Structures are given as C-alpha cells and as structure tokens.
Amino acid sequence: MKQDIILAGVGGQGILSIAYVIDNAALAEGLFFKQAEVHGMAQRGGAVQSHMRLSSRPVWSDLIPRGEADMILSVEPLEALRYLDYLRPDGIVVTSSTPYKNIPDYPDLDNILDAVRKAPKAVIVDSEKLAKEAGTVKAQNIVLLGAASGFLMLKEAGLKTVIEALFKGRGGPVLEANLKAFDLGRKAASGS
C-alpha cells in the first residue's frame, strides 16, 4: 500500500501544518514516509508545494515521480492546477474554491474550477466559508485536511490526535475551531 500526495498552496497558507499532521499520523501508524517541502525565498507569497509520500514499504525518492501522485490536496484553486501532470490518470484533486489573489493576472475563477472538475475525481470545498463557520478563517488548511481525510490511507482518529497535539498549546477555542474545521471539511467532501 502506498499513497503519494502533492500538497499545494501559496507560501504562508499553512500547507506545512497539513504535512505535519499527516507525518505524525503516519509515524503513529508505523508507516514509512518522506515529505519534501519548500523553505526560503519561495515562501514569501510564492507558489509552494510539498511532496508527501506514505507507504507500507520503505520510500526511496523524496519527490513524487510524474504520474505517481494519487492526490493533489490544494488550499488554493489555481495552485491545484499547477501540478496536474503529476497525477495518476485515476487520481483525485481535493481543493479549496477560495482564491488567493496576490498576483495581477489571476485567471477567471470559474475557468479554474471548471478545469479542476475535469480531473478524474474532484472535490471542491469552500474552505473560507467552512473555516469561518468553525470559528476561525485561519483554519482553512485544516478544512482541506478534513476534506481529504476520507481518501487518505490514515485513520481519522489518528489525524485528530495530531491536530489536538498541534493546537493544544494555543488555547481551547483555537483547538475546538480546528477540530470543527476538520469535521466540516470531512462532511463537505463526503457530500460531493
């Protein structure tokens, strides 16, 4: 069993927190994993991605070969499209529909979402709305993790345990909001 996931977004959108949760859940389940991430200059508002590889056997490459990705998990719709050529012909795209417009030539959002829907399987969630509903707009990344969770080879309870550990120090309301964000994301995805 293996699962290769490309996490995509814009520097500062919290994809490293998603990766952190998945890494730790994978370790707890005794899986092998490697997770390549972007630090440095690109983190300043640029396109960033993280290659996340989970497997029941040792993982060789830190990078996912083109055509091996089982999932693109993106916190931003335009960024979801950037790595489509990494996806297996039967892969899934899980993305937010909330655009992050920090460039002058951001394409038409409807065109972007149409292109996403052309993927073999696409799950689009309104992460901004759901995160606000959960209590903090900052939890959009966790909404997306929740939306993807039903397709991951990791146990839901394991993911939530790590989320608890991650947000415990930031006070009860923050933790509650993130757990709720996860649930709302998961529910939204199961309905789509």
Add this chain to the structure above:
Amino acid sequence: MGRQILLGDEAVALGAVHAGLSAGYSYPGTPASEIMEFLVRLAAERKDFTAAWSVNEKVAYEEALGASFAGKRALVSFKHVGLNVAADPFMNSALTGANGGLVVVSADDPGMHSSQNEQDSRYFAQFAQVFCYEPADHQEAYDMTREAYDVSERFGLPVLMRLVTRLSHSRSSVETKEPRGQNELHPGAPRDWTLLPVNARRRFGLLLDRQAEMARFSDGSAFNVLRLNDKDRSLGVIAAGVGYNYFREACGPDGDLPSFLKVSTYPLPEGLVRKLVEHVGSVLVVEDGYPFIEKQLKGLFGIAGKTVLGRLSGALPRSGELSPDSVRAALGLEPLPALAKSGLPLAGRPPQLCLGCPHADTFKALNKALESYPGSGVFSDIGCYTLGALPPYNAIETCVCMGASISMARGASDAGLRPAVSVIGDSTFAHSGITPLLGAAASDVDMTVFILDNSTTAMTGGQPSFGTGERLLRIIEGLGVPRERVRTIDPLPKNHEKNVGIIREELDHRGLSVVVAVRECVQETRKKRS
C-alpha cells in the same frame, strides 16, 4: 532510543549532538538554516553545549575551529556559497588539522531554489583534500554525522558533510542511538596550529601522506554499496546521495536491478568503482550537482571500451536538480502515464515582499527620488529586498554575493557612475558590508548607501541580526561616516514625501552618505504578537 520525525538538516544536527557536540556555529542560509535552528532550540533546553549564530560563515568556521583546537567536538554549517566565505579557514584547517572532531556541513542547492549559483561542495572537499560524506536519506544523515566525528578525530582532519536541498528540506523518521559524551579539554600543539611556512610545509606533507589511508577507508565504508548483476552486464549505475534514491525509485519496488554502486563517501571508493566498471559495458553516473564523479571517471581520454553516461554525456540534464523523472529517462524507461495539464494558461506566482513590508516603502521612495537622476546605478545584495528586482519595483540592478552592494557601488562610482547607490540589509551589512564601508569612508567615496534595518535576518526566517538599531548607527559612525551624513528614515506610506526629500539631499551630496531605513520586518512583529 526511538524514532523521531526530522528534516534532513535536523538529522545532521541531532547526529552531531549525539556524537558529543560541544559547540556549533552557523550563519543562516537556505537550505542549511534549519541545522542551527534545531541546535539553538536543543541547546536552550539542555544547556550542556553551545549553539550560536555567527556574524558570517568565516567567523562561524573559525569559532568552530577554535573549539576543535581546544579538543572539543565542533560543527559549522552553512549553505554552499557560505563555504566560499569560509574558504580561507576551511582550506587552512586541512593543514592545522582538527584536534577535537570538526564536521563542516555545506548544503548545496542544485536547481538554485534559493541561491545565486549551484556550485558543488564536493569540489571543495577535493580541493582541501579532506574526507566527505554524502547522505542519501535521513537515517544516513544522522548516522554519517555521528561517524564523521570519529573519522575527523581518526585522521585529525575536518570532515565535510555534503547535503542538497532535497534532503535538507525533506522530513522523515530517524532511529536514534545511544548518545556519546563530550570530549575533555585537550588543546592542540602550537607547532601544528601555527601555519608559519616551516610548520605549514610539514603539515601539508602530513595531509598528503594521509590521502592513501583516506582512499582505503572510503573503499571499506559500509555506506558504499556494490551489487553486481551477473545476468545482465550491459549497464551499471553509479549513484550518489539523493541520486541513488531516484535510481531505486525508477527501478520499482520489485524490479530487477542492474549492477550498481552507491557512492556515499569521497575520495571516491576507487576499488569499488573499478569492480563495477570492469563488470559492465556502459556506466551511468547519477549525481546531483556537478558531474564530479563522471569527470573523474572519464578523465581526459575516457575508459577504453566503455561508455560513460551522465550529465556530461547528455543522458541527464547538464544543470539543475535531478528528479525521479530525469533519472527514469536516463535509465531508458518510459515515462509513467500521467494526467495532462489542464491547458488553461496558469499565471505564475513568483515570491514577493510581504504585504506591508518596510522594503516596499523604501523602494518606492528610492525609485521616486531617482527619477531625476537618469545615470544612476543601484547595487543590491542578498535578502528579502533582492525581490526589489522584480515588478512592481524594478528597483535594483545587481545581486551577487553578501556585501557586494557596497564594494560594487564604490567601484562604479570610481568608474564615473553617478549617483552610485547601494542597498543592503542590516544582517548582510554585519556579515560583509562593514569592511567595504570602512574603505569607502576612508576616501569619502561619492556614493549613497541604504541600510535597510528591519532588525532581523528575514529571508531565512528571522534569525538574530548583530548590527541593528542604535548599535548599527554607532557602527556606521565608528567606520568614519560623518554624523551629518548618516540619515534615518521611517519607511511608511505616510512618510513617503519626506523620505523622498531626504534621499534627494543625500543623492545630491558629493561624497559618502548612509541612509538607514528603520522599520521592523512585519513577520517579526507578527511573531512577537502571537
């Protein structure tokens, strides 16, 4: 000792601590910063070793060398171009030798994700004639660092640990082992460490004498793995570091492997290389960075009857980072079936200054002021403000190496360019800007130096800066810049007009002036609030 999740950088750092590290030094630089970040955090908890950011890489190297002289195990880490800055002590430390184990970590950046070149640190190890490790994964990063300390003390020489971005910034789990205690103090012998010609000649002879033993050690290292395939003798693969991962990835989990040699140590394990080459018809060299192994293999005339493939032959791209896909193609395998791109033109999303960044206001004011000076040259440096080269600012014309903005502005001014402007951050100024400003002040060069004091080393994530605030102003004055020619501005939109006025006055001044733009990096302000 259990498993932990670590970045490649952190695996090196923890390996050093578990090898009995007493002192570590570094200057921030992507992709090496996380080594010292980790050590600083751990040292604050444990309080039994030193972990400190240094003013620059040369200083960091010498600090580590001093700890090694004292008999303690020391580490110095930086990005690949940091080794250029530290090249002087590095080359000479191959002659002084290491007393306590000294491990030099140089993190290369093939593909230039966050760097101005993609130089390959293995050449530096060869240049200095010291031993070098190149880990392929996190476990090796940890294990090799531990072993590197023993090897350093065994040969009495510094050992280079070569990393690449892909490993430095990848996370995986590492099995740690029983830590070793620290060394006792036992200072080095003065006649070994005082490189007067009479001593240096003797020490160099000793370094040369050790080469054969180092080559034998490399040949015997368990980190170098040779597997010969007797059924198919057409192709053999020599794969180093992360290149080995891509090779194994391409072969698949259950595939039949061609003959291969995994190279993890330098000088090259010659005996193993010979065995592989003799066994096969052609050899593919898979290495990230420069064609370092491939060149040695081919020499001037190639190997009679054998084909050598790699980055030089065109089997792999000559530059840039290796990828599982390029290695797959070099092995003659078909690309995997994949989805096509959407066809929608995707707007690029290059990095940019944060919203509210003080540099943006400084660039706006500088651009405005320069409108009336058509012949200007704006020399800049390394930091977030290098992004001022991109639209909408298009404010700077050069970025070469740490501190070069000031020295280059001086040269351009001497050559007749006016106004010659330099733009440098506070941390880069402390790193390598102080000495050129001292020189420029001594002859009152006609130039205007902007020091952007955001009170941190922002680009690499907010490490401490040594010359900021009041101290920075005192440094500038101490270098001999007249007080009335040191101006400070507060780069905020509301101060735009006023700042343009101040900048114009200094551009008009015939002689040296320094404009210090003082406002904290918004990321740092945010960190303090949360």
